[in-house]
Amino acid sequence: xxxxxxxxxxxxxxxxxxxxxxxxxxxxxxxxxxxxxxxxxxxxxxxxxxxxxxxxxxxxxxxxxxxxxxxxxxxxxxxxxxxxxxxxxxxxxx
Amino acid sequence: xxxxxxxxxxxxxxxxxxxxxxxxxxxxxxxxxxxxxxxxxxxxxxxxxxxxxxxxxxxxxxxxxxxxxxxxxxxxxxxxxxxxxxxxxxxxxxxxxxxxxxxxxxxxxxxxxxxxxxxxxxxxxxxxxxxxxxxxxxxxxxxxxxxxxxxxxxxxxxxxxxx
Numbered sequence: 001x002x003x004x005x006x007x008x009x010x011x012x013x014x015x016x017x018x019x020x021x022x023x024x025x026x027x028x029x030x031x032x033x034x035x036x037x038x039x040x041x042x043x044x045x046x047x048x049x050x051x052x053x054x055x056x057x058x059x060x061x062x063x064x065x066x067x068x069x070x071x072x073x074x075x076x077x078x079x080x081x082x083x084x085x086x087x088x089x090x091x092x093x094x
Numbered sequence: 095x096x097x098x099x100x101x102x103x104x105x106x107x108x109x110x111x112x113x114x115x116x117x118x119x120x121x122x123x124x125x126x127x128x129x130x131x132x133x134x135x136x137x138x139x140x141x142x143x144x145x146x147x148x149x150x151x152x153x154x155x156x157x158x159x160x161x162x163x164x165x166x167x168x169x170x171x172x173x174x175x176x177x178x179x180x181x182x183x184x185x186x187x188x189x190x191x192x193x194x195x196x197x198x199x200x201x202x203x204x205x206x207x208x209x210x211x212x213x214x215x216x217x218x219x220x221x222x223x224x225x226x227x228x229x230x231x232x233x234x235x236x237x238x239x240x241x242x243x244x245x246x247x248x249x250x251x252x253x254x255x256x257x
Contacts, residue, residue, distance in 0.1 A: 008175060008230035012199070014190060015223030016209050024144075026175045026228060040175045041143035042199050051231045059142045061205040074201045074208040074222045076142040 003083060004029045004057045006049050010042055018073040025049065025079060027057060043077035044068070056081035142203060146173045146225065149196045153185055161215035168192065168221065170200060175228055177236055186219035197225040 008026040023045040031037035034054075041057070046067060049055045057077055058064070064075040147170035155167055166188040172181035177197060186200050189209040198221045200206075206220040207213050228236045 008228055011227040012223045012225055016189060019223060072208045072213055074205045076144060076201055076205050
C-alpha cells in the first residue's frame with residue numbers, strides 16, 4: 001500500500017461496464033517527505049475521499065477485485081483509507 | 095576458506111573476477127546482479143495502476159491469437175493528468191470503440207485481459223474508458239488531451255468562418 005494525495009476527479013461516461021458506478025479519482029503518490037513521487041494514477045474511491053486529502057492506496061489487482069466484489073473489474077488501484085496523520089519514530093521525521 | 099575469499103574482496107582483486115564467477119554471497123556483485131535481473135524483468139515503466147493515455151492510431155494485425163480475434167489494437171501514448179505526454183508509446187487492446195486523438199485511460203498487466211471475452215488472454219495493456227473531463231485541485235479542468243493536428247484544423251476553420 002502507498003500514501004498518495006487526491007489531486008482531482010475524473011469524469012468518464014464511456015467506460016468498461018465493470019467500472020460503472022464507481023467514483024474515479026486522480027491521485028499523486030507521495031514520498032516520505034510528502035512530495036510527489038512517480039506517475040499520477042487513477043484510483044477508485046471506496047471511502048469518500050475528497051480532493052486534497054492524503055489517502056492510503058492499495059495498488060494491486062487482486063485486492064481491487066476483492067474489495068469491489070467483482071471478479072472481472074479491470075482495476076489496479078483503490079483508495080482504501082483517509083490518512084489522519086503519520087507517526088514517525090523520533091529522529092526519522094522527514 | 096571464507097577468510098581467504100574475504101581478503102580477495104577487501105584487496106579489490108575481486109574486480110577482475112567476472113561477476114558470474116563470484117559466489118552468490120559476495121555482497122556487491124550479488125546486489126548488482128539482482129538489480130540487473132530486476133531491470134531486465136521489468137522493461138515496462140508503468141507501475142500498477144490505471145493511467146491516462148492519448149490514442150495515436152490503430153495498429154493492424156490480421157494474424158492474431160484466437161482470443162484476440164475481433165479486438166482492435168491501438169497505439170497509445172501515456173500522458174499525465176493534464177494531457178502532457180509522459181512516456182513511450184505502447185500498443186493496447188481497444189475494448190470499446192476509441193479512436194484517434196481521444197483521451198483514454200488504460201490498465202496494464204494481469205488486469206488488462208479482464209475486459210476481454212477470454213480473461214486469461216495474453217495481453218499486457220487494455221483501454222478501459224474514455225476521459226470526458228479531469229477536474230484538478232488547482233481549479234484546472236481539462237476536457238481533452240493536447241489536440242492532435244487533425245483535430246486542430248477544423249477548429250481553426252470554424253474560428254475564421256464565424257462572422
